[in-house]
Amino acid sequence: MxxxxxxxxxxxxxxxxxxxxxxxxxxxxxRIRFHMMSRRTGHRVVVQYGDAATGKPVDDEDLVKGYPRGGDQYVLLEDEELDSxxxxxxxxxxxxxxxxxxxxxxxxxxxxxxxxxxxxxxxxxxxxxxxxxxxxxxxxxxxxxxxxxxxxxxxxxxxxxxxxxxxxxxxxVRDPGDYVPANKMPEPDRQDVTLLGQVIGERMRPWNPDMIRDPVQARLQGIIDAKRRARPKKPINRSATAPADHVVNIMDALKASLKSAKGHKA
Structure with a gap:
């Protein structure tokens, strides 16, 4: 609906x-959301504004927006002034x-x-x-x-x-000139571009929203479900997916990628 x-x-x-x-x-x-809790009592924690100088709680009706003008001085703006x-x-x-x-x-x-x-x-x-x-x-x-x-x-x-x-x-919006690569970048080798284009072609698929599912969401849900059943969940082994700590030749990497892509397609 x-x-x-x-x-x-x-x-x-x-x-x-x-x-x-x-x-x-x-x-x-x-999206999975959490509440802040007290570990000791198991109760939800209530957040309340407090005066930075006195430490005393401030009621909602006493809250007002302030714009800093230097030091500890602020220009106070009422809701009516903001609405105007x-x-x-x-x-x-x-x-x-x-x-x-x-x-x-x-x-x-x-x-x-x-x-x-x-x-x-x-x-x-x-x-x-x-x-x-x-x-x-x-x-x-x-x-x-x-x-x-x-x-x-x-x-x-x-x-x-x-x-x-x-x-x-x-x-x-930041000026892209401060963040994009400089004009003096090396020209890529045409053969490298062609090979990588083949890798891209092997990996082309029709668009499907399942391509961008949130893996963290699924893992969190798994942890929550496990705790509901009161059975511990095995820790995730991330060592298998850790990136290799070495540099390879770009041409060798492109050829290996293309070979791997063809193997998956087969």
Whole structure:
């Protein structure tokens, strides 16, 4: 059963408006999570804010956000002041402008959400906006308050719906020039590239989400199940998978990889 939408509002483009709902495209509900416990009593531990100077607990109603201004001095901001700089309407996706679909690099994309019409009346308007972007090869740019923060968002037609991506802000993206390899890198040998291309070809498979299952999740579940049955679980032997501590010739390694790949395929 599809989860309930976590956001409902309206999608707006000029005079075209329709009711929409949005759901995160990814989920972490299946991920194993832990509580902090007291080993002595077996009870859960409760975390509470405390005054850094006096050590006394601070009640929720006395909490306020502070911006450091040097030393032990802070500028205090009330919730009303923070709300005053947010968008006037938090439940309208008003598409402000459009850009070519391939113009925004992957590094700007943050979190995806599925956007769908929320009632029968708005389905036609939703389809018009979606197909107009698809026909022009563009994506829409808007602003929206999500997760208690204002985000720039990108709207991309996908299938019968629209995917809404939150975008990273400029100060959140590092300059790739400081981290990518320098231009003065050696040119690889063409034969090495050809051989490695053959290895890649031998390992090509159709995409399947099972390729990226989390092995740690399965191991943790195994430990938990073993403890539930009150039987100790054998420790994992990692020595067999430890990498060899030596350097080999790249051509020999490529030939060995290709031979191994062919053997597995056979």
């Amino acid at each position: 599809a989860p309930r939408p976590f956001w409902t509002g309206h999608l707006k483009l000029s005079l075209v408006t329709c009711a929409v709902s949005m759901t995160p495209a990814t989920t972490e509900t299946e 700089v947010a968008l006037e309407s938090t439940h309208v996706i008003d598409i402000e402008r459009f850009v070519d679909a391939g113009e925004i690099g992957w590094i700007w994309y943050d979190t995806p959400h599925y956007l769908m019409p929320d009632d029968k009346v708005g389905e036609e308007a939703f389809a018009v906006i979606r197909d107009a972007m698809r026909h022009t090869g563009t994506v829409g740019i808007a602003r929206l308050v999500l997760y208690r923060r204002e985000h720039a968002v990108l709207l991309e037609p996908r299938g019968k719906g629209i995917v809404v991506w939150t975008l990273r802000y400029g100060e959140e």
